[in-house]
Amino acid sequence: MVSREEDGNNLSWGGTLKAYGHPRVVTMLFLGFSAGLPLLLIFSTLSLWLRDAEVSRTTVTYFSWAALGYSFKFIWAPIIDKMPLPVLSALIGRRRAWLLAAQLMVIAAITWMAFTDPSSNLTAMALGAVLLGFSGATQDIVIDAYRIESADQRLQTLMSSSYIAGYRIGMLVAGAGALKLASYFGADGGYDYQAWQWAYLCMAAAMGVGVLTTLVIREPAGEPEPSRYFNSLDHYLRFLVLFLMAVTVFVGLFVHLGEQGEEIKRALSGLVMINSLLTGFLVESLRLLLALAGAYYVARLAVRLGIGNRDMLRETYVAPLTNFFRRYGKAALLILVLIGVYRISDIVLGVISNVFYQDLGFSKDQIADITKTFGLIMTIVGGFLGGALALRYGVMRILMLGALLSAGTNLLFLLLSQAGADLYLLILVITADNLSAGLASAAFVAYLSGLTHISFTAFQYAMFSSLMTLFPKLLGGYSGSIVDAVGYDTFFVITTLLGLPVIYLVYRARSSGMRAVESSG
Incomplete structure (x- = not known):
């Protein structure tokens, strides 16, 4: 079946750019910021705080487990689909109630961590980090469901790119922003607990952006009905x-x-x-x-x-899965394989990229300025470009373009490997790689959104997004071993070849006529 978008979209470039000003699209920028803020407060920022407090490297790495909630959020996503929150859901609606509750939990967890000195109470810090991982993942589940339910398919690509931009900005604030605040409050002159405390309290305050957004937006009209079993x-x-x-x-x-x-x-x-x-x-x-x-x-x-209750469990967990397989039939397995490998080229390479830059001879400042700050800007630009192109030409076409670029740009790393620490070539590589990653991500998020059914939005999207990173991250964990065995040049060729099956799967997904994004528009 071919959709309206596959037949071509006559919207002008001016109309496409104007669509970015749609209230729902702007809303996703602020909600994306709220979603991106918690993650680095568990990872890199917290790791530096713990090392500053002279916590051992081994113990610091254990704290990465606090973010397991992001990988396994599909486990409790069905609850958010079916369970209303007492009192709060009746006041502001079920999606906004869950969103507000998750954001308040994020603020509480960050505040908990701020008032915990890891040099004297590491257990309390670990509990705060786990709470932050769980509440941050819960917020992600609700925002994804809200995005899919609050607008028709035509706006999903723009909302996806806006969300990605906000998410990246939130990560920048929680990463570089929190570190600069800690330095400003006195963390540069040796360990200063109060400096880190104030930095984390500022991050908790920054979550007010998400809370305020939740309070002013409208409840989506297309949310699923609550379960009849959660009535007492x-x-x-x-x-x-x-x-x-x-x-x-x-x-x-x-x-x-x-x-x-x-x-x-x-x-x-x-x-x-x-x-x-x-x-x-x-x-x-x-x-x-x-x-x-x-x-x-x-x-x-x-x-x-x-x-x-057996029927309650069947409605909450089994029904979303059977619904997906019933709607897509034999194509369901093809879709799941595509979801599992679409990001494989860039994720596997990304795991080892910073080590590669350092081994090549670039300084830490150069890596930070070019690959992080400048790279972030290019990713955001790529996301907006991907959204605009998908709106004009259809999601599946841009999904194919993203697959081609994600694999092809890895060959630029081969060129950089042979050229050495060439700063201008690094800028070119980062520009191409991050633009293509942003473009592919925006199209892929819109594609996943179109696969969900309105009755099970939260669970099905959480399942897809977890599957999206599971296989690439498992394989990416061995990227260092692969480089040790074959060298960087061969490794970059391998990551390019990993993208070839993805291109074939996108072609099959498009040519098979399955009801994905564009056939549900």
């Missing part, structure tokens, strides 16, 4: 107990199996004909599947014990 306190409590049981087992198994997986990889590493990279990937995949299986069987046990 008893149902709330029983579901909460079941959910906590399943999550506890999932997290416990995932962490515990990490140690077992390392032992398996070490045992197999000495065997002849065993590929260590493939072994590592398979072991990590098995670890995830076993953790999910453990959570599933605990949920089944809870139902047998009368803690949970």
Whole structure:
């Protein structure tokens, strides 16, 4: 089936640019800022604070687990789809109620961390970081659902690019902005807890942008109906107990199996004909599947014990999956594979990119100024360009363009590798790579949005976005080993070749006539 957009969009360039001023598009800029702010307060910014407080490197790396909520947010996304919040949902609507609650939790978590000195109470800091990861991921779930439900498909590409721009700005404020504030308040002269405290309190205040936006926007007209099972306190409590049981087992198994997986990889590493990279990937995949299986069987046990309601679980978790496979039939697996590998070229390369720049001889200041600050600007420009092009020419065409550029621009890194620390060539490479990444991301977010069904927006999009990064990040974890084995030049060729199946999958997705973004417009 061919959509209106595939037939061509007659909107002029002036009309396209004017559409960026649509209230829904502008709203996503501010909500994107609110979504991008929490992430680096768990990662790089917090890592520097902890090292400043003389926390060991090993302990610092453990804090990265606090952001696991972003990878597994699909687990509680169905709750947001189906469960209204008592009192608050009746006052401002279900989506805005969840959004406001998540933003207030983010503020509370950042404030908690601000009033915790890691040099004296590392456990409390860890709990605050976990709360921030959970609440930040929850905010992401609601914003994605709100974006999809609040406007028709024609605006989704522009809203996606606006959201990406706001998200990147939020990350910049939480990264470079928080560090500059800490330095301004006195963190440059040795460890100063109050300097970091004030920096984090400023970040909590910056979340006011998201809260104010939530209070002034309208509730989307297309949100799904709440579940009939969440109509009493008893149902709330029983579901909460079941959910906590399943999550506890999932997290416990995932962490515990990490140690077992390392032992398996070490045992197999000495065997002849065993590929260590493939072994590592398979072991990590098995670890995830076993953790999910453990959570599933605990949920089944809870139902047998009368803690949970079988029909409630079926409506909350099973129905969104069956809905997706029923709508797309045989093409469903093709779509899922495309989602899982579309970003593979740039994510796998991105994991090792900073190390590559340093090995090539660029200074830390050059890396920060060109790859981070200038690169951020190029990503935002690419996002807006991708949105405008997708609005004029259709999402699938720009999705194909993004796949071609993401793979092709990796060859520029090969050129840079052979040229050495050429500053002007680095600027050219970063310009091309980040423009293509922004363009591809905007088109891909719009594509994923079009795959969701209005009855299960939050869960289906959370599932897609988790799948989008899972395989590339697993493979990206071995990028250093690949470089050690074959060198940078061959590695860049490999990342380019990884993009070829993506191009084929996008072609199949377009030519098969499946009801993706443009056929649902």
